[in-house]
Each structure stands twice: as C-alpha cells, then as structure tokens.
Amino acid sequence: MNLSLDEHRYGSPSPARADLQDVRDEELIVLVQNGQKRAFDEIVARYKGRLFSFILRMVKDPSLAEELTQETLIRVYIHATKYREIAKFSTWVFTIATNLVRNKMRQRSRRPHLISLNPAPEDDEIPVDPADQEADPTREVQREELAALINAATAKIPEKYRIPFLLREVDQLSYEEIQQVTGLKLGTVRSRINRARSRFRQLIKPMLRNEDLLEELEKIEARAAAEKDNEH
C-alpha cells in the first residue's frame, strides 16, 4: 500500500496547485486542515513574500527574517486545525508572525551587548545612511542600495509604531485587522500609523528630492508592472 499519510487519513488526493489559485485563503486553510498539502503550498506562495517583507523590516537581518518567515509558515501548517473562521486568515498568520518577531526582539534585548566607548548619537542625529553623505548625486542609484536605505529608515521607527505601520503599508491589513493582530484599540492603531508615517517621512526626507532616486523608483515600478503583465 503506497498511500501517503494524508491519503491514508483522508482518502482523497490533493488538487493541483493551479486549481487553487482562485480559492480564498480561508478555504485553503480548510483544505490544509483536511490534509491537502498542495493547499499549503499555495498559502506559502501567497504569503512568503509579504511575511518576509514585514519580518525583515522588523528584525533587519535577512537570514533571521527568512528563518522567522519559515517558522511562521511551519506553525501555520502544524496548527492549521486551530484556525477558526472568526478572523481573517491573514490576520491569524500575521498574529503568529508578529508574536514570533516580538519574542525574538525581546530575546535580543535581554542579551548583554557590548557598550561602545564612543557613544552613538541620538536617534534623531543619525543620518539615514552614512554612505548617503558621500554619495555622488549623479550616480545611478541601484535598487539594492535604495532598498537598504529604506530598510535603514524603517528600522529607526520605534517598534511600537513600526509594527502597525508595516502591517498597513507593506501587508495592507485594514485598521481592524491590525487591531486584532496587535491587540491595540482602533484609535491607537490609527494614531500609531500616523506617527510612524510622520517619522518615516522625516527619515527619508533627504532622499525625497533626489532626482536619481526618483528615476530609479520609476524604473523599478515599470519593471514590476511589466512582470505583472507577463504573469497574466
């Protein structure tokens, strides 16, 4: 008998992933609950980028961000049966991710760290990127550099503002969903997002009038739009 464990338990083969592209997240997780591994693959395809983007901007370290993204998805799979459709699936996923990120950041903050003899300047005094001061305004700003600048700026937003801000701007969760993920009041969610935006604006202000940078951003957007067209 060569049945997989899923088939042994549930007796039905999983549908192909292509068939699942139009299925809602909440229906996908029900399929996962019924042991259909391909439904989980579809969830991974939908969420891995969003989760990674959110987590990376929280923890800054790409390899740690990948690890936490994987951990989130593994927890989704292992605890799939605990999901009940009282909240949106995305809310549940980002709650898991947010808790993991918070725990990791708490662990990091508890760890003793070396104290520099040259004290770091206050947060407000730190330039967006030290290299920025030496940057030649005429050189072409590459996407990676731009991403590094934006990530550095994002990382300087205090954590309590950054979480709702990223959940809104990067993951496009609604205020109500962010309220569920963070456990904050709706008014607090709104005001924290507003404060984070204001802080983010301050931090990227030096970049905003840089013609090269804006040109690069337009190129990136054009490439992304072309890729989307090709996918369709």
Next chain:
Amino acid sequence: MMNMRCGKAQEYLSRAMDEALPADVAGKLERHLDACAECREYREDLQLGRRLLAGTEPALSENFEWRLQLRLSQAMQQAAADAYYPWDDPRADRKAWFRNFGTAASVGLAAVLALAMFVGPAGRTGSGSVPATVHSSAAQVAVEGGDRLPLDITRSPGAGLIGSGLQHPVSVGNLQAGNSGAFQAPRGWSGERIEDLLTIQQLRVENRKLANQLSQYEQWVNQYRAQLDRADSNALDLGEE
C-alpha cells in the same frame, strides 16, 4: 482662512491614504489642502514613501521553499515523536520492567514454594528440606528477572510432576512491541483504540521515510557546501594571480 490646523489635517491625511476618512471630514481636508502648501507637500511625501516601500520589497533567497520543506519535514517528525503514548515513553518502559521483574520473581517464588510443599516430598530423599536445586531455580528466576520463567525450573527435581504446562516459557510480562518492528498490542489494550495504534504505526513508517529523506538532504547540503568551498578557493586563487 483655514478651519483645520495642520497637525489635524496631517492626521486626517494618514487616514485618507487608507480610505478610512468619513466623507464630510474628507471635504474639510480637501479645502484645507487647497489653501495649505505645507500639507500638500506632506501628502506628496507620504505617497512617495508608500511607493518607496512598495518598490523596495525584499526578495527571498532562491532556495527558500526547499529549506522550508526541509524544516517542515523535521517539524512534522518532531511533532510525531512528541505525541505521547504510554508504551512509547521510556520511563513507562522502565516502570513496566520493574513491575514485570517483581511479578516474575513473585510467581517464581510461589511456584518454587508450591513445589517444595506439595510436590517436593515425592522427589526428595526424606530430609524434609527444599532441595538445593529448587532454591537455585528460584535464584535464577530472581537473577534473570525477565518476563519469562526460565526453562530450568521445569528441570529441577520434582518439577516433572507438575505436568506439561511449564514445559514452555511462560510469558508473565506485558506484550510490548519489540525491536523487530512488528506490531503487537500494548498492555491493557482493549481494542477500542485501534485507529490510534494504526496511526502510530503509520507515523513510525513516515518517520523512517522522513529520516531517510533528511539524511539524503544533509548529504546534498554537504556536497553543495564542498562544491561552494571549492568554487570559493578557485575564485580566491584566480584573484591572487
């Protein structure tokens, strides 16, 4: 004249970006923006900030999904291993061993005493004491201590009179699954949890498969690492030249 202060207008701008501003407030905000260049610039900056965040989405490494599958396999293995069943618990095994040892010793001792009291006279030489060989059988029971009575007991003087019931080893212990991997019902099994037992068997099979896969993956990883190391050292060599 501006009816709205810039601080409030900027707060509303943030909500307007998220399409969470009531229509009447949105109207007031528009009127403020018409008259306030600073707030118009603020709005442009927020929109540009959003575009920058969207345009610099980080990319995952290429082997992300492969590594996820690997970790998922490990996690599933761990979850299966963590499923608690008394007969899978080594502590339970140890307890059972002690219990079995005690039972075997008691049964052995009782049997030996019975032999001595009822059967012994037929085989003894009239000394009235329990034959030394019977004592040694009891000692052997105690020493071996397994879940089987030793065959030797049937060979002791007088033992031949107790019939053929003890001609073969007597199992007094529980029916544990041995290392052979063959399924046996656990002690106290009532037959009500056959699905559980089959699931455990299935999980064990899955475990073995996953462990094989894992070792295969580990071999690949080591091979790739070795290749990478070689490539790196080649690159360094070229660089030095």
